Amino acid sequence: MSLPLPAVLVVDDEKNMRLSLKTVLTDEGHSVRAVESAEDALTVLGQEDFLMVITDARLGGMSGYELIGKVHARWPALPILMITAYATPKLAVEAIKAGAFDYLAKPFAPEELLHAVARCAERHRLLHQNANLRARANETYQLEQIVGDSSVMRELRQMVQTVAPTDARVLILGESGTGKELVAGALHCLSNRRNASYVRINCAAIPEQLLESELFGHEKGSFTGALKQKAGRVEEADGGSIFLDEIADMSRPLQAKLLRFLEDGTFTRVGGTQELRVDVRFIAATNRDIIEAIRQNEFREDLFHRLNVVQFRLAPLRQRNQDVLLLAEHFLKHFGRTIKKPARSFSRGAQQKLLSHHWPGNVRELRNVIERALILETSNEVHSGSLPDFQIETGLRKAAAPKAIGLESLDQMMETFERELITAVLEEHHFSLTKSAERLKLSRHALRYRMQRLNINTGSDTEEETASPPGKDDAP
Numbered sequence: 001m002s003l004p005l006p007a008v009l010v011v012d013d014e015k016n017m018r019l020s021l022k023t024v025l026t027d028e029g030h031s032v033r034a035v036e037s038a039e040d041a042l043t044v045l046g047q048e049d050f051l052m053v054i055t056d057a058r059l060g061g062m063s064g065y066e067l068i069g070k071v072h073a074r075w076p077a078l079p080i081l082m083i084t085a086y087a088t089p090k091l092a093v094e095a096i097k098a099g100a101f102d103y104l105a106k107p108f109a110p111e112e113l114l115h116a117v118a119r120c121a122e123r124h125r126l127l128h129q130n131a132n133l134r135a136r137a138n139e140t141y142q143l144e145q146i147v148g149d150s151s152v153m154r155e156l157r158q159m160v161q162t163v164a165p166t167d168a169r170v171l172i173l174g175e176s177g178t179g180k181e182l183v184a185g186a187l188h189c190l191s192n193r194r195n196a197s198y199v200r201i202n203c204a205a206i207p208e209q210l211l212e213s214e215l216f217g218h219e220k221g222s223f224t225g226a227l228k229q230k231a232g233r234v235e236e237a238d239g240g241s242i243f244l245d246e247i248a249d250m251s252r253p254l255q256a257k258l259l260r261f262l263e264d265g266t267f268t269r270v271g272g273t274q275e276l277r278v279d280v281r282f283i284a285a286t287n288r289d290i291i292e293a294i295r296q297n298e299f300r301e302d303l304f305h306r307l308n309v310v311q312f313r314l315a316p317l318r319q320r321n322q323d324v325l326l327l328a329e330h331f332l333k334h335f336g337r338t339i340k341k342p343a344r345s346f347s348r349g350a351q352q353k354l355l356s357h358h359w360p361g362n363v364r365e366l367r368n369v370i371e372r373a374l375i376l377e378t379s380n381e382v383h384s385g386s387l388p389d390f391q392i393e394t395g396l397r398k399a400a401a402p403k404a405i406g407l408e409s410l411d412q413m414m415e416t417f418e419r420e421l422i423t424a425v426l427e428e429h430h431f432s433l434t435k436s437a438e439r440l441k442l443s444r445h446a447l448r449y450r451m452q453r454l455n456i457n458t459g460s461d462t463e464e465e466t467a468s469p470p471g472k473d474d475a476p
């Protein structure tokens, strides 16, 4: 026997719409509470627990978007489904940006609505079953690796702990350097699959033509270079978890194959006919705006819905200022151990400087800044002089803006500028393609292509992507 689900809260100022939503949902066995304004919704939300909120974008008083923002801020774990007007993908983007879990564009079929509600019910059941699990020693350790005292980070750790032991698919969204990989690793390590493999694939780092064979394997002779049969990484992950990083960079044809795999767990190797089946748990992440990618027709909407069972959104560091010093101290301790330097704290000036920077590279940038500061620092305290001069750096970047000189065409000037820029970034990142591509927000593949086109030769072969154990960077 399963526990009864809490009611669905429907918010719509049109009576007919409220009634028809209510009928469709009640017929399916859901209890429903319907209100006509955002203001009423906020009142009842303060009084009762709900499974989810379904709101129209346009409401009489406060708009649906404002409502989402308010609900999201007070009850971040409550899923919100936004109903937007006819075929206006821009509104869907707005809805997701405001914090909606999903959206439906009018007109929609009752099944689409029921499908979205069923996913929330599934999520509720998964979360509820595990809400009472006590943290074990290993769990505490894994969770402590995710540093942060802001309310969003505390909520995040709680969610990781609750979701990890389930088989729920997880989609992790967030800017570069916000900790998506860290969270994915923790999800596997805290799951019941922790003793089986954790396979990590960076979809942006592997050339498009090879990614399919990497994922699903190939038969001998299926393409030039396929000298022998090769099992796919999904087979390696059987019984464990697979982390598909940079999922938005996957090509459309491969997305179709992945979708089939997600639907029934079956796949065929490249060039093969035999249908194979494995049991894997999916975790996917992207630092791109996935809704925008859907809008641009680069990412399949149905695949998004399949992956988006539980969604983690990692806030940029600039939005959780109270975590900056905590993280800085965490990294100071961490690098203090490896570099064996005495610095134990930050001077007031250094703290101020750290707090006033807006951290476009998020936690990764902070981590690099602290490592560098510790190397430069000779005293017990990290002083502001050992930190980069963020303002001057921003200023320099502006001053370095190119000027039109000589008789070069715009294309030639752009090429020169691009070459200089890419070379500088490569140098800054010790010629690591992965890191430089990250900095330039390009796929590694795209970066390599540009380097070839611009004749940039680093003189060394670049590092290869390999599956690395989660949390390796943070091990004490």
Ligand SMILES: Nc1ncnc2c1ncn2[C@@H]1O[C@H](COP(=O)(O)OP(=O)(O)OP(=O)(O)O)[C@@H](O)[C@H]1O
Pocket (backbone or CB within 6 Å): 145, 146, 147, 148, 174, 175, 176, 177, 178, 179, 180, 181, 182, 183, 286, 287, 327, 330, 363, 364, 367, 438, 473, 474
């Ligand atoms: N909350 C945190 N506590 C401790 N370390 C963190 C936290 N968030 C991120 N880090 C560290 O910051 C670095 C960047 O994090 P991570 O690689 O997970 O980012 P990401 O979101 O996957 O970025 P990208 O989109 O560029 O791949 C890692 O070294 C990670 O361990």
Ligand SMILES: [Mg+2]
Pocket (backbone or CB within 6 Å): 180, 181, 245
């Ligand atoms: Mg990552």
